[in-house]
Amino acid sequence: xxxxNSHDLKMFIVIAILTLAAPILLNPxxxxxxxxxxxxxxxxxxxxxxxxxxxxxxxxxxxxxxxxYLSFGxxxxxxxxxxxxxxxxxLLSYNIVPAILLSVIVAGLVSVVIGYVSLRRSGIYFxxxxxxxxxxxxxxxxxxxxxxxxxxxxxxxxxxxxxxxxDPQILMSAGDPTVPHLFGITMNGSSTWNVGGWSFIFQxxxxxxxIFMIAAFYLSIRIFRSPFGLMLxxxxxxxxxxxxxxxxxxxxxxxAFVISGMYAGLAGGLLSAMDPLTGAERMFWTxxxxxxxxxxLGGVGTLIGPVLGAGLIKYLENIVSKINDGILHNxxxxxxxxxxxxxxxxxHPFIGKGWHxxxxxxxxxxVIFLPGGLVEGGQRIGRLFxxxxxxxxxxxxxxxxx
Amino acid sequence: MTKSNFTRRGLxxxxxxAGAGLAxxxxxxxxxxxxxxxxxTGDTVTFGFNVPxxxxxxxxxxxxxxxxxxxxxxxxxxxxxxxxNTFSSKVLDGxxxxxxxxxxxxxxxxxxxxxxxASAQSMIQKDGCIMINGGSSSGVAIAVxxxxxxxxxxxxxxxxxxxxxxxxxxxxxGFRHFFNGYMSGAALGPVLEKAYGTERNAYHLTADYTWGxxxxxxxxxxxxxxxxxxxxxxLTPVGAGDFSSYIAPILNSGADTLILNHYGGDMVxxxxxxxQFGLKDKQVNGKDFKIIVPLYSELMAKGAGSNIEGVYGSxxxxxxxxxxxTAAFVKSFGEKYGxxxxxxxxxxxxxxxxxxxxxxxxxxxxxxxVVEALEDFEFDGMGNGPTLYRGSDHQCFKDVLVxxxxxxxxxxxxxxxxxxxxxxxxxxxxxxxxxxxxPMFAGGSLGECNPGA
Numbered sequence: 001x002x003x004x005n006s007h008d009l010k011m012f013i014v015i016a017i018l019t020l021a022a023p024i025l026l027n028p029x030x031x032x033x034x035x036x037x038x039x040x041x042x043x044x045x046x047x048x049x050x051x052x053x054x055x056x057x058x059x060x061x062x063x064x065x066x067x068x069y070l071s072f073g074x075x076x077x078x079x080x081x082x083x084x085x086x087x088x089x090x091l092l093s094y095n096i097v098p099a100i101l102l103s104v105i106v107a108g109l110v111s112v113v114i115g116y117v118s119l120r121r122s123g124i125y126f127x128x129x130x131x132x133x134x135x136x137x138x139x140x141x142x143x144x145x146x147x148x149x150x151x152x153x154x155x156x157x158x159x160x161x162x163x164x165x166x167d168p169q170i171l172m173s174a175g176d177p178t179v180p181h182l183f184g185i186t187m188n189g190s191s192t193w194n195v196g197g198w199s200f201i202f203q204x205x206x207x208x209x210x211i212f213m214i215a216a217f218y219l220s221i222r223i224f225r226s227p228f229g230l231m232l233x234x235x236x237x238x239x240x241x242x243x244x245x246x247x248x249x250x251x252x253x254x255x256a257f258v259i260s261g262m263y264a265g266l267a268g269g270l271l272s273a274m275d276p277l278t279g280a281e282r283m284f285w286t287x288x289x290x291x292x293x294x295x296x297l298g299g300v301g302t303l304i305g306p307v308l309g310a311g312l313i314k315y316l317e318n319i320v321s322k323i324n325d326g327i328l329h330n331x332x333x334x335x336x337x338x339x340x341x342x343x344x345x346x347x348h349p350f351i352g353k354g355w356h357x358x359x360x361x362x363x364x365x366x367v368i369f370l371p372g373g374l375v376e377g378g379q380r381i382g383r384l385f386x387x388x389x390x391x392x393x394x395x396x397x398x399x400x401x402x
Numbered sequence: 403m404t405k406s407n408f409t410r411r412g413l414x415x416x417x418x419x420a421g422a423g424l425a426x427x428x429x430x431x432x433x434x435x436x437x438x439x440x441x442x443t444g445d446t447v448t449f450g451f452n453v454p455x456x457x458x459x460x461x462x463x464x465x466x467x468x469x470x471x472x473x474x475x476x477x478x479x480x481x482x483x484x485x486x487n488t489f490s491s492k493v494l495d496g497x498x499x500x501x502x503x504x505x506x507x508x509x510x511x512x513x514x515x516x517x518x519x520a521s522a523q524s525m526i527q528k529d530g531c532i533m534i535n536g537g538s539s540s541g542v543a544i545a546v547x548x549x550x551x552x553x554x555x556x557x558x559x560x561x562x563x564x565x566x567x568x569x570x571x572x573x574x575x576g577f578r579h580f581f582n583g584y585m586s587g588a589a590l591g592p593v594l595e596k597a598y599g600t601e602r603n604a605y606h607l608t609a610d611y612t613w614g615x616x617x618x619x620x621x622x623x624x625x626x627x628x629x630x631x632x633x634x635x636x637l638t639p640v641g642a643g644d645f646s647s648y649i650a651p652i653l654n655s656g657a658d659t660l661i662l663n664h665y666g667g668d669m670v671x672x673x674x675x676x677x678q679f680g681l682k683d684k685q686v687n688g689k690d691f692k693i694i695v696p697l698y699s700e701l702m703a704k705g706a707g708s709n710i711e712g713v714y715g716s717x718x719x720x721x722x723x724x725x726x727x728t729a730a731f732v733k734s735f736g737e738k739y740g741x742x743x744x745x746x747x748x749x750x751x752x753x754x755x756x757x758x759x760x761x762x763x764x765x766x767x768x769x770x771x772v773v774e775a776l777e778d779f780e781f782d783g784m785g786n787g788p789t790l791y792r793g794s795d796h797q798c799f800k801d802v803l804v805x806x807x808x809x810x811x812x813x814x815x816x817x818x819x820x821x822x823x824x825x826x827x828x829x830x831x832x833x834x835x836x837x838x839x840x841p842m843f844a845g846g847s848l849g850e851c852n853p854g855a
Contacts, residue, residue: 037529045523143610143637158611158640159541159566160515162548165847179552188552201527275523277545279515318524321510353455353510 008221011304015217019210022047023200030197034330038323041315044190044203048274049314051206051213052267057294057306058213058220059263063256064292065301066224066232072127073114073134074291077107077261079141079283081268083154086161086278093171094163094180094276096187096208100269107265108258115257119250122239134288141280160279180273182208187274205274212270213307216263221303223259232256293359297366299373308374313359321355438768439554439854440530447502447767449474449754450525450534452518452546453560455510458641459538459666461701462746466536466560467508468739469747473754476734477504484734485755488727488783493762494755500762507531513538513640515545522546526553532767533558533757536750538666540564540613547576554854556769558753561746563665563697565616568797569843574851575769577776577791579756579798580749581834583617584842586696586716587624589802589829593714598659598692600629605657607648607672609664610637618663619842621696625661633657638664638672645672649679658686660693669695670705677709698805700744704819710807714826717803719748719785722825727783742820752784756791770851787831794838796848802829 004012018025026042029035041047060074081103088099118129140146140155147154155161163169180187187205223229234242235249242249272278281287290313298309325344328351332340350358370376442448451470454463475481479496486494498504507529509521518537525531534550535558537543543562550557551573559567559578563586568578604625608614614637622632633655638648649672652660660681664672676682676693684691695702698715721732721742731751735743743751756776764771777793786800804827812821836843 040528043524043528045520045527049520142639159544159571162545164570165849166845275519275549277515277519277548279541279545281514281516318520322507322524324508 002218004221005225008225008303012218012221015304015307016214019051019214020207022050022210023202023206027198027200031199032197034327036197038327039319041319042200044188044201044206045274046314046318047203047206048209048270049318050311051209052270052274053294053310053314054213054307055209055216055270056264056267057291057298057310058216059260059267060291061295061300061302061306062220062223062263063260064295065306066229066236067253067256068236069119069122069253069257070127070292071118071130071257071260071288072285072292073130073132073137073288074260074264075283075285075287076114076134076137077111077264078268078271078287079137079278079280080110081107081265082272082278082282083141083161083268084265085269085272086163086276089163089169089180089272089276090161090167091170093169094177095171096180096182096269096273099180099273100266103269103272104262104265107268108262111258111261111265112254115254115261119253119257131285131288134283135285138280138283138285141283155280158280160277162277180205180276209270209274212266216266217303217307224303228252228255293363297363297373299375302373302375305373305375312362312374316355316359316362320351320358321353323351325352437853437855438770440526440532441855442502442530442532442767445502446505447499448505448507448529448531449757450507450509450522450529450531451536451750452509452511452522452525452534453536453750454513454538454542455508457513458668459513459561461705462538462561462666462699462744463511463536465701465744465747466538466750469735469743469751470506470535470754472735472738473751474504474506477755477758481738482730482734485727485731485752485784488725488730489755489759490782491759491763494759499758500765500767504758511537511539511542511546513542515542518542518546519549522549523553526550526555531555535753535757536560537562538746539611540567541611543567543578544571544612547571547573551575551849551852554769554852556757556772558757560750560753561699562613563617564613565620565842566612566846568795569616570846571612572795572846572848574773574796574848577753577756577796579753579791581716581718581800581802582797583613583620583696584836584840585802585834586617587620588834588836589716589804589827590621590694590696590714591624591628592829592833593804593827594625594694595628597714598689602630602659602689602692603633603657603687604630604659604661605633605652605655606635606661606663607645608635608637609640609668611640613665614663616842617696618661621661621663621694623842630659638668640668642668643671645675646679648672649676649681652676652681653679653684656686658689658691660691662693662695663697664695665697665699666702667705669702673706673709673713682712698823699746700742700819700823701746702819703807703823706807707818708809708822710822711809713807715805715807715823717805717823718745720745720803720805720823720825721748721820722823723785723803723828725783725785725787728785731785741816748785755784756781769853773851789831792838794848795843795846797838799831799835801831802834803827804829 023042027040084103084106085099088102092098114133144155144157177186185204190201190203193200231252294309294313295306299305328344332343453466454460476484476486507525511518522534533556537560540562543559547557557576565583606618608618662672681691693713695715698717703710760772760775764775776791779791782788789800791798805823806826808824810822
C-alpha cells in the first residue's frame with residue numbers, strides 16, 4: 001500500500017497515529033497533579049516544536065544518514081525559511097500558503113549555491129565549509145548587513161523580524177484574521193476536550209505541522225527505498241569506487257543537499273507560520289549543532305530515529321529546564337527533611353538551567369552504549385522480548401547488514 | 403437474504419458508541435467559552451516570571467526573580483508588606499488578588515528571543531499564566547510583548563531601556579515601568595555639560611541591537627545639542643567578551659570622551675578593558691579623557707569594581723533614595739536576601755504590584771479591563787516620587803537618577819556595586835518627558851487590547 005513494503009507501512013502508520021494522537025498521548029498525567037504540572041508536554045507550542053524539528057531532522061538525515069556528508073550549517077536554511085515566511089506575512093497577507101511555498105523555494109535556491117561550493121570537498125572540509133557559510137549568514141542576519149547596504153530593514157538585526165500594523169500586506173482584506181491562517185483557519189485556534197482531570201488541546205497549527213511532518217516522513221521513506229536512495233548509500237560506502245565505474249556522483253550529492261535544505265526551509269516556514277517572528281539566533285552555529293545532536297541521539301541513517309531525537313531534545317529543553325528546587329521539594333515532601341534536602345542538592349545541577357548537563361550526560365550515554373542511537377535501544381529491547389518467545393526466530397529473522 | 407444477530411452485548415456496544423458519538427460535540431468546548439485567555443477559575447491565579455537565568459544578563463535576571471518572589475509574598479500577606487504600606491493606592495490588603503492566592507511559574511529566557519517566546523508560550527498554554535513579567539533585554543522584551551499581545555495576556559516589561567519598547571514596537575497589552583534611552587539622555591545632558599563643558603569629541607561603542615541603537619541615538623542627539631561632536635559610532639556584537647579590538651582604535655581617533663552603550667557583562671568587560679588600556683589617565687586636546695556609561699546598574703558596578711570611579715551614568719531607581727517607599731522595599735528585600743535590591747529587581751517588584759493593583763481596581767482579570775485601569779494611572783510611594791503610566795504609549799514617567807561611580811565609602815567588599823554608585827542628581831520628571839509622537843518614538847501604534855480566546 002502507498003508504495004511501501006509491509007514493514008515500512010507499519011512504521012508509517014505508527015508514526016501517523018502517534019503524531020495525530022499526540023495531544024492526548026503527551027498528557028499522561030492529570031493537569032492539576034504534581035507530575036502533570038512538571039512532565040506533561042501536550043501543549044500546542046511544544047508539540048509544534050516536536051513535529052517541526054522532526055521535519056528539520058528528517059531532512060538532515062536524508063543528507064547525513066544516506067550520504068554520510070555531515071552538514072554543520074543546516075540551521076542557516078531553517079533561518080532563511082523563517083525570514084522568507086515572515087516577509088510574505090509582511091508583504092502579502094497572513095495566509096500561510098505563499099509564506100510556506102516561498103520559504104521552501106528560497107531555502108532550496110540558497111542550498112543550491114552553498115551545496116555547489118561546499119560539495120567540492122568531502123569529510124571535515126565539507127563540514128567546515130557549511131559551518132562557515134552558516135556563520136556568514138548568521139552575521140549578515142544579526143547585524144542586518146543586507147539591510148544596511150540598501151538602507152532598509154531586511155532582518156531587523158537582533159530584535160528579530162516581526163509583522164507591524166503598518167506593513168503593506170497587499171492581499172489582506174478587511175475581515176481577515178490578524179494572525180497566520182490557512183484560508184481563514186487561524187493557526188492559534190484550538191478546541192479543548194475536558195475529560196476527568198485532563199484537558200486536551202487540539203490546535204489547528206499543530207495539526208497542520210503534523211500533516212506536513214507525516215508527509216515529510218512518507219517522502220523520506222520513499223527516498224530511502226528508491227534507486228536514488230541506493231545511489232546515495234553507495235556514495236557513502238565508497239565514493240571512489242563510484243568514480244572508477246565512471247559515475248558522476250556530484251549531481252546526486254547536490255540533489256540530496258538541496259532536498260535536505262528544502263526540508264529545513266519548510267521547517268523554518270512552519271515555525272514562522274506558528275509564531276510570526278524570527279530572529280538571527282535561529283541560524284547560530286549552536287542551532288546547527290543541535291540538529292546534529294538530535295540526529296545522532298535518535299539514530300543516524302534510520303527512518304524514525306531523527307524524529308525521536310528531535311522530540312527528546314525539545315522535551316528536555318522545555319520540560320526539564322522548567323523544574324526548579326521548589327518543585328523538587330514538593331515531590332520529596334513526604335521524606336524526612338535531611339533526605340529531602342540531600343536529594344534536592346544532588347539533583348539541583350541537572351534541572352532548571354542545568355538541563356544542558358542532563359542532555360550532555362544522556363548524549364554521552366547514548367554514544368557510548370548505543371552507537372545506533374535510541375533506535376538501537378528500541379531494537380535491543382524488542383529483541384529481548386522476541387528471544388523469550390522463540391529462540392530460533394531471532395536468528396532466522398536477521399537480515400544482511402546492508 | 404439478511405440475517406440479524408441481536409445480542410445484548412451487541413446492543414450495548416452499539417448504543418455506547420452512538421452515545422459517545424452524540425456526546426462528542428458537547429465535550430469539545432471551544433476555548434472561546436471563557437471570556438479571556440486563562441481566566442482564573444479556582445482560588446489561585448498564576449503569574450509567569452520570564453527572566454534570563456543564563457547568559458550575559460543572568461545576574462540581573464536572578465535578581466529580578468528574587469524581587470518577584472518577594473512581591474508574591476507581600477501580595478499573599480507574608481512578610482512585612484514592603485511597598486504595599488507606602489503605595490498610594492490602598493486596594494491591596496495582603497489576601498492575594500481579589501481573594502485568589504498568587505502562584506508563580508519561572509522560565510529562563512537565555513536572553514534569546516526564540517527561547518523567551520517558547521518559555522512564555524509554555525507559561526500561557528500549559529501553566530495558565532494570566533500575566534508575564536520580567537526580562538532583561540529590550541530585544542527579548544519586544545519579542546515577548548508581541549507574543550502576549552497575540553495570546554491575549556498582559557505583559558509587564560522588566561528591564562528594557564530601548565526607546566522602541568514603548569515607541570515603534572509599543573503594544574496595547576504591554577506596559578513599561580522602566581525608563582528609556584531618551585530619558586537617560588535628557589537627564590545626563592545638563593550634568594555632563596556642567597562637568598565636562600561644551601567642547602568634546604565623543605566616541606561611541608554601541609551594543610548592536612535595538613537598545614544600543616536607540617540609546618546611542620538619544621545620547622548623540624543630546625550631546626550634539628550642547629555642542630559636542632561625535633567622532634565615530636562603532637557597533638559591537640552582544641556578548642562579545644573581548645572588546646580590546648574595539649578599544650585600541652579609540653586611542654588614535656582624536657576623541658576625548660568614550661560613551662559605552664553596553665550593558666551587563668558586556669559593559670563590565672568593555673569598561674575594564676578601556677581602563678586597562680589607560681584611557682582614564684590619558685590627556686587628549688588638553689582635556690582629561692572621560693568615560694560615560696549612560697545606563698548603570700548595581701550588578702554592573704559590582705562587576706566593574708573600582709573601574710567605575712568618576713564615570714557618570716543614569717539609573718531608573720537606586721536603593722539609596724530617601725523616600726519611604728524605597729526604604730520599605732530595601733528593608734524587606736534586605737531582610738530576606740541579605741543585600742540591597744538592584745534597579746532591575748525594583749522595576750519587576752513594582753510592575754507585579756501595579757498589575758495586582760490594577761486588577762483589583764478594575765475588579766477583573768480581563769486584560770482589557772486591566773489596560774483601562776493602568777492607562778493614565780497616577781501613583782506614588784513606589785520610589786521615584788509621583789509617577790504617571792501614560793495611556794497613549796504605556797510608558798511610566800517619573801524622576802530619573804544621574805549617578806557617578808565613587809570609591810566605596812564603607813570599604814565593605816560585599817557592598818561593592820551598591821555603595822560605589824552615588825546619586826549626583828534626581829532629575830525631575832518634567833525634564834525627561836516627551837510627546838508620544840516624538841521622532842525617536844514615532845512609527846508605532848498600540849492597536850487594540852486583546853483579551854484572547
